Amino acid sequence: MMNILEFPERASWSTIIKRPAVDHLLLNEKVANVLNGVKKGGDKAVQQYTLEFDGVNLDSCTVTAAEIQEAINILDPILKKAIETAAANIQKFHLTQMNKELPVETMPGITCWRKWVGIDKVGLYIPGGSAPLFSTILMLGIPAEIAGCKQVVLCSPPDKNGKLHPAILYAANLVGIKQLFKIGGVQAIAAMAFGTETIPAVYKIFGPGNQYVTAAKQMVQQSGVAIDMPAGPSEVCVLADETAVPAFVAADLLSQAEHGPDSQVLLVSTSAQLIESVNQSLVSQIAELPRKDLAVKALQNSRAVLMNNMTDAVELVNEYAAEHLIIACSNANDIADQISNAGSVFIGNYSPESVGDYASGTNHTLPTNAYARMYSGVSVDSFIKKITFQQLTKEGLAAIANTVETMAEAEGLKAHAEAVRVRLK
Template sequence: MKIYTHPVPSDQISLLERPQQQKQQVDEAVQEIIGLVRRNGDKALLAFAEKFDKAQLNQLQVSPEEIQTAAELLSPTLKAAIQTAYENIYRFHEACFTRDYPVINTMPGIKCWRRSMPIQKVGLYIPGGTAPLFSTVLMLGIPAKIAGNEQVVLCSPTDQQGNIHPAVLYTAQLCGISEIYKTGGAQAIAAMTYGTESIPAVNKIFGPGNAFVTRAKELSQQAGVAIDMPAGPSEVLIIADAQADPAFVAADLLAQAEHGPDSQVILLTDSVDLAQTVQQNIEEQLESLPRKLTAQQALKNSKSIILTSIEECVAWSDAYAPEHLIINTQNATSLAQSIKVAGSVFIGSLTCESLGDYASGTNHTLPTYGYARNYSGVSVDSFVNKVTFQEADAQGIQLLGPAVEAMAAAEGLDAHKNAVSLRLSKIKKS
């Protein structure tokens, strides 16, 4: 990580710039993949499994026997850990969800209310490859379970033997998901968008992924299928003062950097000494990481920025709009109240981002690449439609009708006015 000391305000935009993605090359590849899946269906998916995952599959859907066997392959310790995470995530998401809203009498005889209605068919994408994210199954499967979606489809790539990671299958079963398919990448998104002989088309697609998955999701939106949010590479920003433990700060930066070579980590501090000591700790901790090369690539996109005050750090953080924000300062709790933009905030020296990634209860599917300015992380609300209802009785339409007639007439929409006038006339005659 390069250290920048007391940059001028005009440098803010360039210093907080995210890594640029090769969009044209990605777009061309994804367009080709989508076209093949639309034309050839399952045949294309099987061919892509052999090409990208080196796996020769006989069928795409995971059998009940494979799901059952997965549980036997996991240690009791891991299963207990997944259960703990499940309970915390379920507890938090259920508490934050409102299914039925109160009926509001906006005026005598006029009732309005809102209800959360589950989206009928949803698709969950779970990355595999170098890091099979079974934790993401919890983050997506639990809200879907609470929402009560009619059909939940899960897609994930396999290993070279044609097996989805057993922790993914075990966690899916825990979340009540049994419709699981062996396909990954942009082709999985295409399958859930358009449907194939085996995989049904869905109404909304959830889940993180690389640049190819992200672009495929963007194109799915254009095809009329909703997605959870736009996304880019994962990121963390840390605000730390001179009292922060440099080993903690370095560990948190590396925890995010190991996600992928295009991840970005940012340290904002008012202490030159801290920035330098954190750099030393990063170099020491990096040596023992199995994903050292991945983290090193991410660190090339990353920066330590020394500003004049912690308050200035907050302003720079809001400008960056981080996916994850860690506040490791003496006054972290009060400082968190001044944050205006972030995907998820981690307060205090002991609250590492790893807690939220796995088991604290909050969701780790969050807006990246600056989208925290206008998108929220996944919640149960992401899996439902908020449908409004209204009901008028005779008193209500008599009181409200004249106002609607006047407004419709002013807009030149006489059929709208007539729909009210006919009813008022009939009530008057009766």
């Protein structure tokens, strides 16, 4: 099932870790046209694009209170309980991120501190095409609420009946999101970036999506709207030795591959026998999947790499910088300490990625396409600004005056020096 590469030379590693190619010129042209269309045409343009891309003609894209109540009434109680359990764990983990910083007296009479302030207006994009990702609402809505964001706008693509999945509405209501809109794709990003007659413009946009959504987020960032990260098609890397359970590894690879044909899975191992057993398990497990066709296409872009030793394997994994990294090795904790590039790490045979995707408490909105080399996943920090403050007494200013005056004069900025001198005359 997976393409197997044995003992690759270091010079070929860049090819191994390469993600599926995208024609960015053609992609960006299409995305730019939709962004400009919504910017100029507002609600009418959004309606036209929703008909064109989603096949739905909506008189209004606003989710009503009646639709939310209907979703609450019809959703399976077992699923409601699962969502509530996941929400509680996610909230518990994210609340620990709100540690207050204490003021610091850098010199006598000079006090500095930082204040955390929630971003006033944020937009959440929730994918809903082939799979309604209601779990992403918990991952974004809960830290937004903890951060104290004043306005949270949610957009998600409607189904063929012009509705959002009941679980999406239930999860949004659970975390207190009031402004929900049935809009997907590039037109949703455009609406939240520029605003329309109905959808408010926001300061920062969050949420994963396909290559079109990712390109749209990156483009609106150039016009002054912040984004969480360039989160594109999902991916997983499994680092395994001979102690890994082949059925577990295959299940983890398939849980990622079923997202879509542009997802990527990578298996890195020091055991040829394990790779062979995983491939056999993939064949038997994939036959049982409802989304089998999508998984098969994703696996065609995926690789199993046999390495000479664990040192080289870890180095390759760090170069790959996976969104999700599963370490299925005998000394998994020691190896985890050596990981420098990954969005989220799952340690040991009993830590499947799907647990982090839904309910362990960590956030599943993570950097893809090797952006884990320099980006973190979403957290409460993503929804706040940190404003610095300083307060000086007259004595404090006198103590530091010579330092500031000397540096200002050396840079040729006399007015900076005078702003100190005038206060001490």
